[in-house]
Amino acid sequence: MKIKINENFKNIAQSYLFSEIAHRVSAFQTENPQAKIIRLGIGDVTRPLTRRVVGAMKKASDEMGRAETFRGYAPEHGYDFVRDAVVSHYTEFGVKLDRNEVFISDGAKSDLGNIVDILGTNSILIPDPVYPVYVDSNVMSGRNVTLVPACEENGFLPSPDGITGEGHVIYICSPNNPTGAAYDRAGLSEWVDFAVRTGSLIIFDSAYEAFIEDGDIPHSIYELDGARECAIEICSLSKAAGFTGTRCGFTIVPAELEASGLKLSAMWERRQATKFNGVPYVIQRAAEAALTPEGYAECMENVKYYMENAKMISSLLTGKGIFYTGGKNSPYIWLRCTRGMSSWEFFDYLLNTANVVGTPGAGFGAQGEGFFRLTSFGTHEATAEAVERLDKIL
Numbered sequence: 001m002k003i004k005i006n007e008n009f010k011n012i013a014q015s016y017l018f019s020e021i022a023h024r025v026s027a028f029q030t031e032n033p034q035a036k037i038i039r040l041g042i043g044d045v046t047r048p049l050t051r052r053v054v055g056a057m058k059k060a061s062d063e064m065g066r067a068e069t070f071r072g073y074a075p076e077h078g079y080d081f082v083r084d085a086v087v088s089h090y091t092e093f094g095v096k097l098d099r100n101e102v103f104i105s106d107g108a109k110s111d112l113g114n115i116v117d118i119l120g121t122n123s124i125l126i127p128d129p130v131y132p133v134y135v136d137s138n139v140m141s142g143r144n145v146t147l148v149p150a151c152e153e154n155g156f157l158p159s160p161d162g163i164t165g166e167g168h169v170i171y172i173c174s175p176n177n178p179t180g181a182a183y184d185r186a187g188l189s190e191w192v193d194f195a196v197r198t199g200s201l202i203i204f205d206s207a208y209e210a211f212i213e214d215g216d217i218p219h220s221i222y223e224l225d226g227a228r229e230c231a232i233e234i235c236s237l238s239k240a241a242g243f244t245g246t247r248c249g250f251t252i253v254p255a256e257l258e259a260s261g262l263k264l265s266a267m268w269e270r271r272q273a274t275k276f277n278g279v280p281y282v283i284q285r286a287a288e289a290a291l292t293p294e295g296y297a298e299c300m301e302n303v304k305y306y307m308e309n310a311k312m313i314s315s316l317l318t319g320k321g322i323f324y325t326g327g328k329n330s331p332y333i334w335l336r337c338t339r340g341m342s343s344w345e346f347f348d349y350l351l352n353t354a355n356v357v358g359t360p361g362a363g364f365g366a367q368g369e370g371f372f373r374l375t376s377f378g379t380h381e382a383t384a385e386a387v388e389r390l391d392k393i394l
């Protein structure tokens with residue numbers, strides 16, 4: 001063909017981390033059809049949707065089947081009923097939002113990838129290791145990224161100390177994917193103060209907030225003074241309410257955010273109106289049900305279930321003296337590979353000897369080399385069996 005392509009695609013890994021893992025696991029399964037593989041790789045949930053969520057979906061489906069209650073295109077920023085449900089959910093954290101600051105999406109991944117559309121050329125700071133979408137989406141659109149090491153020395157929670165310049169775009173995920181490390185109020189305030197002082201924007205990924213157990217860890221960045229002037233928050237119901245296959249999340253763009261004479265909320269609204277047609281009505285009703293206090297309490301039963309898995313895995317590692325973070329305030333356990341193996345060697349070792357799948361730390365960035373991520377999103381039975389098998393080989 002004679003067309004010009006987006007050459008930036010030559011600068012990202014040929015396949016997306018989780019697609020690569022799925023591919024390797026499926027090749028292994030084909031060669032070893034008898035192997036009973038336990039998947040603790042991608043953070044995909046296993047608990048079914050809750051009773052209230054399913055009830056809301058059924059009711060909404062019935063409405064869609066009747067002329068008098070049928071709905072066509074949904075507003076691209078979400079129906080008021082679900083925007084309002086998000087607003088009331090945030091009051092639980094002492095955060096006051098306006099309905100117009102809430103944008104309903106089909107999940108955090110899309111918004112984290114798409115947010116670059118409203119940003120120009122900036123210094124972009126992204127922790128390493130981290131969820132690959134931040135780096136990939138910036139590189140795809142030709143942006144240069146500065147990686148900020150998140151390593152054992154800083155407890156996998158880098159601070160802005162030593163960072164100079166202004167007008168940065170800073171990505172923060174807390175509780176973190178993949179390390180499970182979570183900023184407490186003081187740690188996150190350092191970033192908020194830095195962003196306010198330097199006219200920077202924080203893109204805060206709060207997809208794992210439902211897993212927070214400690215009181216001193218903010219569920220939302222807006223719990224901190226100054227955050228409304230410097231942060232966009234992107235959240236998801238995938239992990240909290242089991243929506244990985246249902247797809248619904250939300251992005252908060254406070255009215256205060258403004259640059260170069262334009263409000264970021266108006267820009268995001270305009271972007272979404274052009275490129276996004278909204279989340280299906282049935283799904284938005286499901287999200288509304290998940291966000292009511294009763295609905296959320298049901299979802300938290302599942303979160304509790306997963307955290308029991310996290311404890312099973314962490315106890316094994318503690319018992320074996322293997323260094324790890326996470327497993328607390330987070331569904332992810334981030335461990336050091338044993339026997340000096342690299343992340344991918346360890347991946348192969350676990351797959352071949354225990355038929356257990358995890359995620360190689362190097363897939364999240366260079367600093368993740370020598371580390372490995374296990375998720376607690378399996379069933380109790382599968383997790384217990386994985387722990388038993390790992391006990392024999394670690």
Ligand code: MLT
Pocket residue numbers: 041042043044109131177238
């Ligand atoms: C993960 O395993 O890191 C997540 O499930 C990926 C995602 O949420 O897209």
